[in-house]
Amino acid sequence: MRPSVLNRLFSPTTELSGIGPKISKLIENIAGPNILDLMWHLPTGIVDRTYSPLICNAENGKIATVVVQIEKHIAGPKNRRLPYKIICSDDSGTMTLVYFNARRDYLERVFPLGEIRVVSGTLEKYDGKLQISHPDIIGRIDKLDTIKAILPIYPLTRGLSQNVIAKGIKAGLNKIPKLDEWLDHDLIQREKWPSWDEAIKRVHNPKHTDDLNPNSRARQRLAYDQILANQLAITLVRKQLVKRKGKAIVDRKSLYEKIHKNLPFSLTRSQTAAVSDIHRDLTSNNRMHRLLQGDVGSGKTVVAVLGLAPMIEAGMQVAFLAPTEILARQHFTNIKAILVGTDISITIYTGQDKGQDRKVKIQEISSGKGQIIIGTHTIFQEGVTFKNLGMAIIDEQHRFGVHQRLSFVEKGRSVDLLVMTATPIPRTLHLTVYGDMDISQITEKPKGRMPIDTRVMSVDRLDEVFNAIGRTLENGSKIFWICPLIEDSEKIDLAAAKKRFQILQKRFGNSVGLIHGKMNNSDKIKIMDSFTTSITNILVSTTVIEVGIDVPSADIIVIEHAERFGLAQLHQLRGRVGRGKRKSSCLLVYSKPITDNARQRLNIMRETQDGFVIAEEDLRIRGSGDLLGTRQSGLPNFKLVDFSEHKRLLSIAKDDVKLVLNSDPDLKTKRGQNLRTLLYVFEKDLGVNLLKKS
Numbered sequence: 001m002r003p004s005v006l007n008r009l010f011s012p013t014t015e016l017s018g019i020g021p022k023i024s025k026l027i028e029n030i031a032g033p034n035i036l037d038l039m040w041h042l043p044t045g046i047v048d049r050t051y052s053p054l055i056c057n058a059e060n061g062k063i064a065t066v067v068v069q070i071e072k073h074i075a076g077p078k079n080r081r082l083p084y085k086i087i088c089s090d091d092s093g094t095m096t097l098v099y100f101n102a103r104r105d106y107l108e109r110v111f112p113l114g115e116i117r118v119v120s121g122t123l124e125k126y127d128g129k130l131q132i133s134h135p136d137i138i139g140r141i142d143k144l145d146t147i148k149a150i151l152p153i154y155p156l157t158r159g160l161s162q163n164v165i166a167k168g169i170k171a172g173l174n175k176i177p178k179l180d181e182w183l184d185h186d187l188i189q190r191e192k193w194p195s196w197d198e199a200i201k202r203v204h205n206p207k208h209t210d211d212l213n214p215n216s217r218a219r220q221r222l223a224y225d226q227i228l229a230n231q232l233a234i235t236l237v238r239k240q241l242v243k244r245k246g247k248a249i250v251d252r253k254s255l256y257e258k259i260h261k262n263l264p265f266s267l268t269r270s271q272t273a274a275v276s277d278i279h280r281d282l283t284s285n286n287r288m289h290r291l292l293q294g295d296v297g298s299g300k301t302v303v304a305v306l307g308l309a310p311m312i313e314a315g316m317q318v319a320f321l322a323p324t325e326i327l328a329r330q331h332f333t334n335i336k337a338i339l340v341g342t343d344i345s346i347t348i349y350t351g352q353d354k355g356q357d358r359k360v361k362i363q364e365i366s367s368g369k370g371q372i373i374i375g376t377h378t379i380f381q382e383g384v385t386f387k388n389l390g391m392a393i394i395d396e397q398h399r400f401g402v403h404q405r406l407s408f409v410e411k412g413r414s415v416d417l418l419v420m421t422a423t424p425i426p427r428t429l430h431l432t433v434y435g436d437m438d439i440s441q442i443t444e445k446p447k448g449r450m451p452i453d454t455r456v457m458s459v460d461r462l463d464e465v466f467n468a469i470g471r472t473l474e475n476g477s478k479i480f481w482i483c484p485l486i487e488d489s490e491k492i493d494l495a496a497a498k499k500r501f502q503i504l505q506k507r508f509g510n511s512v513g514l515i516h517g518k519m520n521n522s523d524k525i526k527i528m529d530s531f532t533t534s535i536t537n538i539l540v541s542t543t544v545i546e547v548g549i550d551v552p553s554a555d556i557i558v559i560e561h562a563e564r565f566g567l568a569q570l571h572q573l574r575g576r577v578g579r580g581k582r583k584s585s586c587l588l589v590y591s592k593p594i595t596d597n598a599r600q601r602l603n604i605m606r607e608t609q610d611g612f613v614i615a616e617e618d619l620r621i622r623g624s625g626d627l628l629g630t631r632q633s634g635l636p637n638f639k640l641v642d643f644s645e646h647k648r649l650l651s652i653a654k655d656d657v658k659l660v661l662n663s664d665p666d667l668k669t670k671r672g673q674n675l676r677t678l679l680y681v682f683e684k685d686l687g688v689n690l691l692k693k694s
């Protein structure tokens, strides 16, 4: 159980004074639901309000905190085009506070005539007179010292102000408990790191821009904590997996050869190598725990099917898991095609199967009639038992968590596990993300693939796009049209896609279809089928055209608001085309304003199609403020870690974990107990649950 001193940190942010349900929702969007999530929301800048001059000495352009007496209110004329002015003074001179579109009653309330007020903002000269327009902070004189300070600047979202978030964080800091140190004493000494609670306090009270540097001692310490917790949890899971013995099967090769001969193409070199890796694992005594990593379209499915052949030949079942219903059906079709001419029986079992169908399928699985079982996570739910499951293959693994991985493995006595992912993860991060799983990589694309012509254009030119699309439709093109998440709100998101759908439909009639996350599965399947084989030629979709979807005839993808996507996701989306015989294109349509980072991302997309290059570039340009990139990349969310700066910490943590678990495998010593607390702090409860009770 989580130590009770941590409970208050895992309470909702509404427990903090000054944060109601509405603000809490906004905070949840950018930081998370709990108080601790808010504590991990680090400042990205500082503002220095310590400059506090007399009016006569005040320097134009500086941020200043001034103490003034309110002399006079001058309301602008009714039409509101001229500003509302408040004249104020100190012993040395007068200045003006300026408000555009002001609410008079509000200003009269906060600036009562004759009273003294502290105002802080940027000094300006207008008509030779000193003024501050829309001061950032207004307070009574007793607040002077709090206002006249160096204050952190936090990333915000619309509706949330610096003052409100700063207040919330201050209230949160008061709840941070002192915890027994979980880090190694010598390491702390050597790195000169502060304690955990001290580090949190420091990162929220930066006094200098150096304090914002990822390599400041406080930020390093917190990053290390997060890396260590992750490394520890992953290693514990891994130990749990290998503890269970594997089984060595005999590979008679005949089924494999039969399938191989049937293929209408020859394998690439790395596909062949990956198949051998899998066969070696299956025929060895160790349990397989392998990751198959290959860019979108690199041909992982066929590797998996050739890989599983010895298992079927040895009389055992193989489960094939997809993250969605649609992908499960697609795998079913493709795998059936790869297996033509063999008598292997394939069962597809998903949430769609109800009543009698469901009974029949469950029977097929438990009797062993179904040799390859394809489905979503439902195949591992209660009520489903396998006759003898020998191997589980999980596609697009980043959609599944470690929890689920463990539950698959628990279904069979010694199930061999192959996970497949298209998310290219930079080499430096393999360990962090996958622990010490064995890795096979498909590094080249199948022969004959043509590069995708990628163009970047402004939304002002959408009309040209419509015209061009009209021409390509006549040549038989199939087009994905992506409308992304705009406001962190599914509703608005969907509205945008529907609107685009209507506009396209007006122009191109019945050949336009719409697919989105709120649709039920059978509708989704219908529209996908119509796009794959029938009259739908333009498919408008919200962000998730499901990862992994394979429509070889699709040759154009249009991505609207491309500037809002992270690189990894753009790459995934683009990978939906370029699989067929025709030359494909990708149109990245952006809307202004566009940040430097976003512009860089789009340029990288135009310049390369290599997923590994893209992953490295992604890491390089992703600033700590770029939440979007992290969330979409399929990487676990390391809020406190800046992978381009903290690489060194990864290898320290690896050694640290090895050392600790060698001498204290169940985390029972004093330090071991403290490390359990660390696991809870980073919500790695699963890791703790795997330990022997103590």
Ligand code: ADP
Residues within 6 Å of the ligand: 265, 266, 267, 268, 271, 294, 295, 296, 297, 298, 299, 300, 301, 302, 422, 446, 447, 548, 550, 552, 579
């Ligand atoms: P992914 O790695 O994204 O899952 P798929 O397994 O869906 O890729 O394969 C994409 C397409 O490439 C499929 O249509 C598949 O038949 C084809 N393919 C796979 N390997 C080869 C190859 N060596 N040569 C030609 N085509 C191939």
Ligand code: MG
Residues within 6 Å of the ligand: 300, 301, 395, 548
């Ligand atoms: Mg795939």
